[in-house]
Amino acid sequence: MNPFERIPTMGTPRVATGVPHFLGEGPTWDPIRGHILWVDIMSGDVYRGSFAHGGGIHIEERIAFPDTAGAVAISRDGELVVAGTHRLYFRAPDGAITAGPEVLDGDERRFNDGKPDPAGRFIVGTKGPTSAEQLIRFEHDTSVTVLDDDLTLSNGLAWTGDGRLLYSVDTLTRRILARDYDPETGAVGTRTLFAELPGDGYPDGITTDADDHLWVAVWGGGCVLRYSPAGELVGRIDVPAPHVSCVTFAGPDLDTLVITTATENLTEEQLAEYALAGLLFTVKPGVRGNHPNLWAGTATHLAPISLEGSE
Numbered sequence: 377m378n379p380f381e382r383i384p385t386m387g388t389p390r391v392a393t394g395v396p397h398f399l400g401e402g403p404t405w406d407p408i409r410g411h412i413l414w415v416d417i418m419s420g421d422v423y424r425g426s427f428a429h430g431g432g433i434h435i436e437e438r439i440a441f442p443d444t445a446g447a448v449a450i451s452r453d454g455e456l457v458v459a460g461t462h463r464l465y466f467r468a469p470d471g472a473i474t475a476g477p478e479v480l481d482g483d484e485r486r487f488n489d490g491k492p493d494p495a496g497r498f499i500v501g502t503k504g505p506t507s508a509e510q511l512i513r514f515e516h517d518t519s520v521t522v523l524d525d526d527l528t529l530s531n532g533l534a535w536t537g538d539g540r541l542l543y544s545v546d547t548l549t550r551r552i553l554a555r556d557y558d559p560e561t562g563a564v565g566t567r568t569l570f571a572e573l574p575g576d577g578y579p580d581g582i583t584t585d586a587d588d589h590l591w592v593a594v595w596g597g598g599c600v601l602r603y604s605p606a607g608e609l610v611g612r613i614d615v616p617a618p619h620v621s622c623v624t625f626a627g628p629d630l631d632t633l634v635i636t637t638a639t640e641n642l643t644e645e646q647l648a649e650y651a652l653a654g655l656l657f658t659v660k661p662g663v664r665g666n667h668p669n670l671w672a673g674t675a676t677h678l679a680p681i682s683l684e685g686s687e
Contacts, residue, residue, distance in 0.1 A: 379575040380599060386611040389635055389657035392433040393425070396654030400636035401581065402447045402489060403656070405626035405668045409454065411436070412626050414636055414656065415445040422448050422458060422467075427627055431658040433634075441465055441473065447490035447500060451673035459487035459500045464514070479512075479520070489531050489581060489622070494539030494559035496672025499523070501530020501544075511544060513562065516672065523564060532582035532622065534590060535559075536605075537666045543570060543590055545579045552579055552592065552603075571607045573597075581622025581636070586664045593620040593635065600635060602661075613661065617653040618646065625665020633659050 399417040406413060412425050412433060420441040425433040443460035450456055454469040462485070464476040480487065482504060490500030497516060501524075502509045511524040524530065528548035535542055539559030545552055550573040556565030570590075573579050577597025584590055589610065590603040598618045602611035617637035626634045639647060639654040647653060 380597070380601065380609070380612050383601070383609050383612040386602065386613055386661040387659040389613060389615055389633075389659040390431050391652060392431060392634070392656040392658040393435060394655070395423075395435060396639060397636070397656075398654065399621070399638045399640045400654060400656065401621045401638070403622055403624040403626065403634040403636055404448055404450065404491075405624060405630070405634075405665075406450050407668060408452060408670075410628065412634055413448050413450060413456075414622075414634075415448050415458070417444050417446055418640075420445045420460075422456065427632070431632060431660070433656055433658065439467065441467075442475075444486055446487040446503075449490065449492050449498060449669075449671040451496075451671045453673065455671075455673050457498055457671050457673075459490045461486040464498070464500075485509075488529070489533065489545075491533045492669040492671040493542075493557070493562065494535060494669055495562065496670060497562060498671055499533060501527065501533075503529050515562070521562070524567070531580055532593070534582045534584045535666075535669070536584055536588045537586060539669075541588075543582055543584070545582060545592075547578045547580060547595070550578055552582070552590070571603055573601075580620065581624075583624045584666050585625065586630075586666055589663070591623050591633070593623050595619050595621060595638075600633070611661070613659055615657060617650050617655065617657075618642065619653065624668070630665040630667070631660055631663075633661055633665075635659070 397416040403414040422439040424437040446459035456467040458465040462480040485504035488503040498514045509527040513521045531545035531547045542557040552571045554570040555567045577594035580593040580595040600613040619638040635657040
């Protein structure tokens with residue numbers, strides 16, 4: 377039995393692109409230039425697109441980075457920051473790409489999902505073989521702060537509209553966590569359990585809407601779920617792809633939900649059954665999103681960074 381079948385649906389997504397991704401992730405709205413950005417993690421590609429008629433997305437550029445691309449964020453002047461395997465990469469508005477110093481180590485570890493916080497600091501989590509994965513914040517002074525160091529797979533991040541509550545995902549435990557957050561200083565409160573996903577699916581990427589409801593992409597569940605601020609399941613969107621990886625609100629009115637999916641770990645039989653797996657989808661669920669946080673562009677390109685001693 378589908379544990380979500382009694383949850384009301386909020387629209388039917390349509391195919392937005394014709395390019396399948398192995399691990400499509402991290403859709404990010406650029407409100408200044410009117411573009412949608414997303415990544416294909418393992419190929420190291422960052423895509424830039426624009427909305428076409430009827431909710432389609434026209435791919436305007438594919439930017440190849442010399443590494444994995446776990447997440448992408450954009451600054452007000454158009455500089456990109458990309459979470460590589462062990463370091464951050466920076467792409468200037470003129471297209472020049474530079475590499476930051478190595479931050480992580482270990483052949484089986486890499487940076488995963490990341491986003492700017494309300495003050496433009498870049499926060500990114502790690503994926504690896506242990507239950508001691510981290511959620512790391514790059515500060516304005518180029519130091520780092522470790523927010524968590526006990527995760528199984530650090531994943532989606534989202535803030536309420538006022539920036540005072542941070543949601544984060546620990547995928548393999550199926551937990552969505554919440555904590556108070558000072559949008560100016562970055563001070564955090566005690567971490568609590570917001571929700572734990574039922575069934576066989578895993579929470580992945582997340583975003584919030586203007587009513588401060590939380591939207592959760594369900595990897596292995598073929599859907600996106602909407603939670604009230606009290607943690608109650610109040611809506612769902614079924615997606616014709618089993619591995620739904622991330623969601624964000626985009627468009628001039630922030631009324632279009634962009635959904636990324638993946639073909640990773642699908643068998644030949646599943647690929648035949650789910651021919652649309654790996655594509656991007658869009659849907660208008662009848663609510664609007666919050667304005668996206670922009671990266672402040674202050675992370676160092678050259679100075680060495682160490683996690684040792686961080687708290």
